[in-house]
Amino acid sequence: MHFSTIDLRSDTVTRPSPEMRQAMYDAEVGDDVLDHDPTMARLEERVADVLGYESALWVPSGSMGNLIALMMHLRRGDAFLAPEHAHVLDSELGTAAWLAQGIPRILPHDAGPGRPTPETVAAAVSDGPYFTLTTTLLCLENTHNFAGGAVFDAEEWTALLAAARERGLSVHLDGARVWNAAVALGVPVSDLTRGADTVQVCLSKGLGAPVGSMLVSDAARITEARRIRKMLGGGVRQGGVLAAASLVALDTVDSLADDHAHARLLADGLRERGWTVDEPQTNIVLADGPLTVAELADLGIAAVGVVGRTRFVTHRDVSRSDIEDALSRL
Numbered sequence: 001m002h003f004s005t006i007d008l009r010s011d012t013v014t015r016p017s018p019e020m021r022q023a024m025y026d027a028e029v030g031d032d033v034l035d036h037d038p039t040m041a042r043l044e045e046r047v048a049d050v051l052g053y054e055s056a057l058w059v060p061s062g063s064m065g066n067l068i069a070l071m072m073h074l075r076r077g078d079a080f081l082a083p084e085h086a087h088v089l090d091s092e093l094g095t096a097a098w099l100a101q102g103i104p105r106i107l108p109h110d111a112g113p114g115r116p117t118p119e120t121v122a123a124a125v126s127d128g129p130y131f132t133l134t135t136t137l138l139c140l141e142n143t144h145n146f147a148g149g150a151v152f153d154a155e156e157w158t159a160l161l162a163a164a165r166e167r168g169l170s171v172h173l174d175g176a177r178v179w180n181a182a183v184a185l186g187v188p189v190s191d192l193t194r195g196a197d198t199v200q201v202c203l204s205k206g207l208g209a210p211v212g213s214m215l216v217s218d219a220a221r222i223t224e225a226r227r228i229r230k231m232l233g234g235g236v237r238q239g240g241v242l243a244a245a246s247l248v249a250l251d252t253v254d255s256l257a258d259d260h261a262h263a264r265l266l267a268d269g270l271r272e273r274g275w276t277v278d279e280p281q282t283n284i285v286l287a288d289g290p291l292t293v294a295e296l297a298d299l300g301i302a303a304v305g306v307v308g309r310t311r312f313v314t315h316r317d318v319s320r321s322d323i324e325d326a327l328s329r330l
């Protein structure tokens with residue numbers, strides 16, 4: 001191929017920046033399984049603080065963060081509520097059932113892409129006799145990946161939390177890309193995370209860290225989560241090498257606005273070229289067009305198919321001129 005591929009498959013394809021690699025090289029480390037890694041401890045304190053929680057636990061992946069949360073919230077055979085095509089439902093290999101032993105109840109997006117209404121949440125919890133399934137957890141996703149990076153705001157979050165509490169549910173937020181939601185809305189990220197029992201955020205998506213997610217909660221739950229992480233094989237020793245890159249990544253949250261602008265540029269260009277495009281709310285563009293993913297690849301544009309659409313994701317390793325280049329190839 002005479003040109004390089006513009007990789008829009010996911011915001012997980014980013015490479016660690018020179019600053020991250022330097023921070024990893026310089027990181028002060030300990031044994032985080034045995035007792036303490038100072039750089040890991042700094043990262044955990046900082047993320048707990050930014051998200052408005054008492055404590056945080058680093059985990060190697062967002063999937064493990066979600067799984068640990070579900071394992072803490074669900075007893076065998078409990079039902080949990082999640083919006084259609086949530087990552088915990090569609091993309092975690094059924095661990096919510098396999099390992100957390102929950103029974104999924106799928107909520108429609110009746111408030112808009114990715115978002116159930118508070119009424120739907122309330123109505124999904126059944127008031128039956130003693131043999132009725134017990135529903136114990138609401139799991140929300142902001143931004144909603146397969147709904148095209150769709151955002152809900154603090155007001156909606158508060159209303160959904162209230163509906164869940166009213167029905168006695170615990171709440172877990174899959175906030176893999178909640179950083180994008182906060183930047184898109186122009187609010188502190190804690191406005192979109194406070195009030196849940198547990199929140200999972202990814203460092204390795206738009207923020208560009210090479211590895212890692214964080215689970216936040218109160219101190220008692222994080223103590224329990226640390227035990228479950230070890231049980232799942234997720235304890236790491238000199239984790240500070242990874243945490244150091246994440247501390248650098250956290251300094252760059254504001255630059256997600258560039259990715260959002262690039263997504264809008266791409267969406268406009270695709271529309272001009274005859275594609276049907278959902279207006280992007282963050283860094284994800286869902287579209288239907290005349291080319292398949294394989295045909296796009298032949299043009300040096302890497303995308304993926306999700307929920308029957310073509311998905312393009314902007315990230316810090318694609319520039320405005322890369323987007324313009326992609327559009328000219330189309």
Ligand SMILES: *Cc1c(COP(=O)(O)O)cnc(C)c1O
Nearest residue numbers: 061062063064087141145174176
């Ligand atoms: C990527 C993602 C996860 C899981 O993160 P991994 O680090 O890939 O396990 C969870 N939820 C959402 C919405 C995601 O997009």
